[in-house]
Structures are given as C-alpha cells and as structure tokens.
Amino acid sequence: MTGSPLISVVVPTYKRPDLLERCLAALLKQNLPRDDWEILVCDDGPSAQTQALVERVAEHAGGRPPVRYLPVSNTQGPAGARNVGWRAARAPVIAFTDDDTMPEPGWLKAGLEAMASGVEAAVGTVLMPLPDEPGDLERDAARLTEAEFVTANCFVRRDALDAVGGFDERFTLAWREDSDLHFALLERGFTIAPAPAATVVHPLRPMPFGASLGMQKKVMFDVLLYRKFPELYRQRIRPGPPWLYLTICASLMAVLLGLLAGRWEVAAAAAAAWALLTTYFFIRRLRLSACTLRNVAEVLFTSLFIPPLSIYWRVVGAARFGGGLP
Incomplete structure (x- = not known):
C-alpha cells in the first residue's frame, strides 16, 4: 500500500485459531475496497500455530488488505492486546471486533459511514442467534446484544483513543474493559453514535456445566x-x-x-x-x-x-x- 488506510481492524485473540480463522475469513469478504483497510491480529498468547495461520491468510489476501500478526507478551488480557493493535495501526479510525465474531460484508463500510459525521466513536449491532429453548447460560451470554458499548463491534478514532489513554490494562479478563473505554470517552465529552447497519454475528459457544x-x-x-x-x-x-x-x-x-x-x-x-x-x-x-x-x-x-x-x-x-x- 502506498497510502494510509482509512480504517484498521484490531482483532485480539487467545489460543483459539479455529475461531480466529473463521473471523478472518468473514473479514476478507468486506465490500470496502481492499486498499482502504488493514487487519491487525493481536495474539495474547503468542503461538507458532496462530502466527502461521495469520501468515497464511495474509498470503492468500496478497497484501490487499494487509494482514499483520502482532505478538503480545508484555500484558495479559484483551485490553492490553487491543492497545498493542491500535497503537500499531496506520489508519485514523480503528474498528474493534473479537476472534469469535463473524462481521457481515458491509460491516466496515457501515462503520465508516457512521463515523463520517465527525463523531469520535460508533457502536454497531451484535447478533447472537439463540436456540429455540435457550438455557440460563445462553440467555445470559446473549445479553451482549443489549449492551450499550461493546468492543465486539465498535469504531473509535485514534485521536480519541490517544486522548483517553486507550484501554486500562488492569482489566485482565474480557469483562468491563469495553465499559471502561465507553465511560472514559463520555467523561471527555466525546460523541458516540449508533451504527446499526454495521453488524457482526457472535455465535454462541458450548459451555461446560x-x-x-x-x-x-x-x-x-x-x-x-x-x-x-x-x-x-x-x-x-x-x-x-x-x-x-x-x-x-x-x-x-x-x-x-x-x-x-x-x-x-x-x-x-x-x-x-x-x-x-x-x-x-x-x-x-x-x-x-x-x-x-x-x-x-x-x-x-x-x-x-x-x-x-x-x-x-x-x-x-x-x-x-x-x-x-x-
């Protein structure tokens, strides 16, 4: 790429290469021109298997979009992994999703359209299909679709991330680190807009008793x-x-x-x-x-x-x- 991309996609991952491969396959189906974006995979448990997967996907993409593998060793948890990703990104807008999601083809385009008005952040739609008779665990997991601000599907300007210091790396588990960023943005008076057309599917995973x-x-x-x-x-x-x-x-x-x-x-x-x-x-x-x-x-x-x-x-x-x- 000769110029900077319009948007960078940051995907934290941790020892789930099968889910990551599914996520990357969905990302490569985006209908945004491939010179306009990049993918950064932030491996919170660096492994040769995940690196090889990302390199194989990058080779398949042929550099359009660029797909980069970033090992994360100085922190633990998705908050720290996302910080590594957005700080290495080349675009002024950062799109965040997780390795267990499947962004729909119009996800990035809809996210950029939501950011076009000049807002500092936007939040998309998360779909989590439930079985006909969901159990308690499944219903609880599906509350993610009702959350006000989730890093499974959000877009934030790099300048805004710089202003609030990014994610608080004391959140070492995947819990409340997205609310923390949300509150930090609100406290600084930044505007957060809805982006309902920017959709990711978040399939339920089997959970033990x-x-x-x-x-x-x-x-x-x-x-x-x-x-x-x-x-x-x-x-x-x-x-x-x-x-x-x-x-x-x-x-x-x-x-x-x-x-x-x-x-x-x-x-x-x-x-x-x-x-x-x-x-x-x-x-x-x-x-x-x-x-x-x-x-x-x-x-x-x-x-x-x-x-x-x-x-x-x-x-x-x-x-x-x-x-x-x-």
Whole structure:
C-alpha cells in the first residue's frame, strides 16, 4: 500500500485459531475496497500455530488488505492486546471486533459511514442467534446484544483513543474493559453514535456445566470500573448494591454464627431465610430459560453458589483496586 488506510481492524485473540480463522475469513469478504483497510491480529498468547495461520491468510489476501500478526507478551488480557493493535495501526479510525465474531460484508463500510459525521466513536449491532429453548447460560451470554458499548463491534478514532489513554490494562479478563473505554470517552465529552447497519454475528459457544460459577471472578472488575466512574456505573450498569446476594450471604453468616454460639433457634431461622431467598433466586433465573433437565439442574446447582462467590470476588476486587463495593 502506498497510502494510509482509512480504517484498521484490531482483532485480539487467545489460543483459539479455529475461531480466529473463521473471523478472518468473514473479514476478507468486506465490500470496502481492499486498499482502504488493514487487519491487525493481536495474539495474547503468542503461538507458532496462530502466527502461521495469520501468515497464511495474509498470503492468500496478497497484501490487499494487509494482514499483520502482532505478538503480545508484555500484558495479559484483551485490553492490553487491543492497545498493542491500535497503537500499531496506520489508519485514523480503528474498528474493534473479537476472534469469535463473524462481521457481515458491509460491516466496515457501515462503520465508516457512521463515523463520517465527525463523531469520535460508533457502536454497531451484535447478533447472537439463540436456540429455540435457550438455557440460563445462553440467555445470559446473549445479553451482549443489549449492551450499550461493546468492543465486539465498535469504531473509535485514534485521536480519541490517544486522548483517553486507550484501554486500562488492569482489566485482565474480557469483562468491563469495553465499559471502561465507553465511560472514559463520555467523561471527555466525546460523541458516540449508533451504527446499526454495521453488524457482526457472535455465535454462541458450548459451555461446560456450571460455567457461570467460574464467571463470577469477572465481578472484581466491576469494582475497578465503579472506583473509576461511580456515577456512570450507577447510571448505566447497576443502580445500587446487589441486595439479594448480600442478604443471602448475611443469612449464611447468621447460620454459622448461630451454630458457633449454640443459638440453635437463630441458626434455624437464618437457614430458613437462606433457603427462601435461594429458592426465589433459583425460580427467578429459571422462569426465563428452558425447562430441560440439564438446565434445571444447572440453575439449581449454581444458584447455591453464585451469591457467595459474587460477593467474594467483589471483596477481592476491593482489596486489589481499592474503593467500595459496587
């Protein structure tokens, strides 16, 4: 390429070459002229397999568009990987997506059209097809399609990224790093426009039984986001503390204290309160998802542990990042 591209696509990846290959295949079907854009694959777990895949795709593309492989070794997590990508990009507009998406052919063109008015950022549409009877995990994952700002499908001017310092690399998991960038842009008074025609498909991936328990670790990054942007967090994420979880945990604590003190009536009353609240939590989660044996069993099992795990990781987040519990 003799000139600079109009837009650079940044794709962070981590040990998912099969998904990455699918994503790159979809990207190469863009209907934007191939001299107008480039692809930067940021490998958060540098591997010869992923590098070979990217080089093979680059050779197939013949340099139109350029496809570059960027190993990421000084940070961990998609936030740091995206920083490596946009800082190496050659275009004034950066398009972000993930390695498990499939951008539709008009994605980049629609993104550029949304940015043409001079806005600093734009957010596209994420489609996540659900089965006829989605389980609780699948419905929860599909909430991504309702998010206000997601790095699976957004466009940001390089100048704006420079102004806010890019992504906060303390977000080492794929959670809230996009909200952090969103809030940073809003705090600086930058304009963010919708780009509904810029569409990516985000297929659901199979998840093991009880996967929602491991996901509770991500909650510690809510603490970091709340510490940085308390007002925006309350306005756009959660208006108040998780009272149900806190009450369930308080009931469990009362059971333990009652048993230690020999106050059996207190322990029994607290256990009844815990059982009632946990049953309510279980029914609330189940009523909107499939009534299959697996889903019912999974919702029941995880409902026992999600509240204490969620509060535990909030406390861990407060100890790591400081500030109060969101």
